[in-house]
Amino acid sequence: DKGNHRHFMAKEIYEQPEVIPHTFGHYLDLENERVALPELPFDLAGVSHISITACGTALYAGAIAEYWFERFGRVPVNIDIASEFRYRETPLQPDGVTIVISQSGETADTLASLRYAKEQGQKVIAVVNVPTSTIAREADAVLPTLAGVEIGVASTKAFTCQLATLACLAVAVGRAKGHLQDEDERKLVRAMMEVPRLMTEALTLSPEIELLSRTLAKAQDVLYLGRGTNYPLAMEGALKLKEISYIHAEGYAAGELKHGPIALIDEKMPVVVIAPYDRVFEKTVSNMEEVAARGGRIILVTDPKGAELANVPAMQKLILPEMPATVAPLVYSIPVQLIAYHTAVLMGTDVDQPRNLAKSVTVE
Ligand code: F6R
Numbered sequence: 001d002k003g004n005h006r007h008f009m010a011k012e013i014y015e016q017p018e019v020i021p022h023t024f025g026h027y028l029d030l031e032n033e034r035v036a037l038p039e040l041p042f043d044l045a046g047v048s049h050i051s052i053t054a055c056g057t058a059l060y061a062g063a064i065a066e067y068w069f070e071r072f073g074r075v076p077v078n079i080d081i082a083s084e085f086r087y088r089e090t091p092l093q094p095d096g097v098t099i100v101i102s103q104s105g106e107t108a109d110t111l112a113s114l115r116y117a118k119e120q121g122q123k124v125i126a127v128v129n130v131p132t133s134t135i136a137r138e139a140d141a142v143l144p145t146l147a148g149v150e151i152g153v154a155s156t157k158a159f160t161c162q163l164a165t166l167a168c169l170a171v172a173v174g175r176a177k178g179h180l181q182d183e184d185e186r187k188l189v190r191a192m193m194e195v196p197r198l199m200t201e202a203l204t205l206s207p208e209i210e211l212l213s214r215t216l217a218k219a220q221d222v223l224y225l226g227r228g229t230n231y232p233l234a235m236e237g238a239l240k241l242k243e244i245s246y247i248h249a250e251g252y253a254a255g256e257l258k259h260g261p262i263a264l265i266d267e268k269m270p271v272v273v274i275a276p277y278d279r280v281f282e283k284t285v286s287n288m289e290e291v292a293a294r295g296g297r298i299i300l301v302t303d304p305k306g307a308e309l310a311n312v313p314a315m316q317k318l319i320l321p322e323m324p325a326t327v328a329p330l331v332y333s334i335p336v337q338l339i340a341y342h343t344a345v346l347m348g349t350d351v352d353q354p355r356n357l358a359k360s361v362t363v364e
Contacts, residue, residue: 007351009152009244013337014203016157017196020330023146023161024192027168033186035171040141042097042123044176049093051078051122053085053113054101055361057155057239058162061127062101063232064329065166072174072188082109083364085116092120099125101166103150103158104360105133114138127165129158143169152352153359154244156337159236160199160330167192167326191324195331201321202334206342209335212299212316213342219270222247223261223296225254226274227284229329233274233336240340244354245347254287267295272339276320276328277305288312301335 005011029036050069052062059081066077080088082100086109092098098117102110105128114135117124126139129147136142145161171188174180180188216222222241224234235251242249252261254273265271271291275284288298292312300310301318310317318335344351 006345007152007341009154009156009341009351012150012152012157013334013341015148016160016334017199017203019147019157019161020164020199021196023164024168024195026144026146027165028189028192030193033189035168035175035185035189037143037168037172040125042140044173046095047073047075047097047173047177049078049096050075051085051090051092051096051098051117052101053080053082053098054110055082055107057159057236058101058103058110060232060236060239061159061162061166062099063235064163064229065170067229068167068170068326069173072170072180073177074179075173075177082107082113086112092117092122094121096122097125098122099127099166099169100135100139101127101162102133102135103129103145103147103155103162105130105135106360106362107135108362108364111135111138125169127162129161153354153357154240154340154351160333163330163333164192164195187324188326191327194323195327198321198323198327198331199334202331205318205320205335206338208318209338210342212318213339213346215297216241216247216270216339216343217245217346219247219268221264221269222249223264223269223271224249224251224274225257225271225284225287226251227254227280228278230274230276230332233329233332234272236333237272237274237336237339240337241343243357244340244344244349244351246349246355247343247347254284257287257290262290262294265291265294265296267297270297270299272299272301274301274332274336275306275310276303276323276325276332277309278325281306281309285310288315299339301332
């Protein structure tokens with residue numbers, strides 16, 4: 001049932017302010033403002049190394065979480081696409097934990113990676129949306145994402161629920177390893193509790209994004225740029241646009257622009273820049289100036305401070321409320337999803353069942 005929505009994808013985008021608190025509710029002790037994971041069959045304090053593997057959107061959730069595990073847990077992270085991870089014969093550290101992330105819990109390469117990690121003596125944590133899935137059954141521990149059934153082939157709410165789950169896990173690792181003080185943890189938990197409200201505000205950008213998607217629908221290629229956790233989010237934005245609108249898109253680390261992709265920029269090339277005001281914002285502004293100088297059209301997704309400080313020609317801005325950096329990837333996912341959605345609707349594609357794609361990829 002799509003409710004009032006034209007597509008399951010829209011319904012699932014709009015469900016996020018409801019499913020996210022449900023997921024956080026499972027991993028947080030709200031009264032004491034602490035993270036409270038279900039009991040794991042091993043001690044997080046002893047984790048020396050984390051490997052993350054998954055496919056597609058689930059991989060990008062992992063790539064965002066990599067920043068959190070390093071920041072809060074001070075644990076080295078190795079992350080790779082499951083179809084590479086399983087054949088790389090990567091040496092895995094003793095006392096290492098492998099995290100596999102999958103909405104369906106049935107993705108063939110992710111499952112094979114899980115089995116490889118177990119053979120190598122790793123403890124495996126599965127972050128899955130389908131609790132009865134094969135990946136959930138075979139893992140040492142399961143952290144369910146609790147997004148509810150996701151029908152649209154393009155993953156939306158499962159992605160942000162993966163982020164919510166991984167953020168809690170990263171905080172738990174940080175606390176277990178003694179790198180996070182109680183007050184820092186409380187601050188992070190309070191920020192997590194703000195996410196549903198921030199997402200609801202982000203959803204009000206929908207009409208503006210619908211207008212702006214007319215530019216994107218005319219483009220042949222779209223570039224997405226970001227730094228830090230907004231870099232994997234840029235890749236996720238590009239993936240979402242490609243898969244449902246069939247417009248070619250690429251996500252790049254903003255700092256890589258001058259190492260190649262800048263050659264693509266001309267007046268026909270929209271560039272979506274995901275850049276809240278943070279410690280690397282000024283760097284991203286110089287990248288935007290480079291794009292503008294070559295006639296590229298910028299769509300800047302930012303906050304009030306960022307909007308005030310960035311002024312380059314031919315720029316459109318999508319302005320989100322100010323928020324703590326850790327939760328920004330969850331909230332910035334909303335405009336990223338809506339950009340792909342509205343563009344695809346304009347293009348007249350089959351948004352929920354895009355050509356050549358399956359919801360669950362159980363063959364290599
Ligand atoms: C993109 C998308 C795919 C999946 C990927 C992994 O919107 O849905 O990239 O994320 O096929 O699937 P799961 O998470 O089921 O392992």
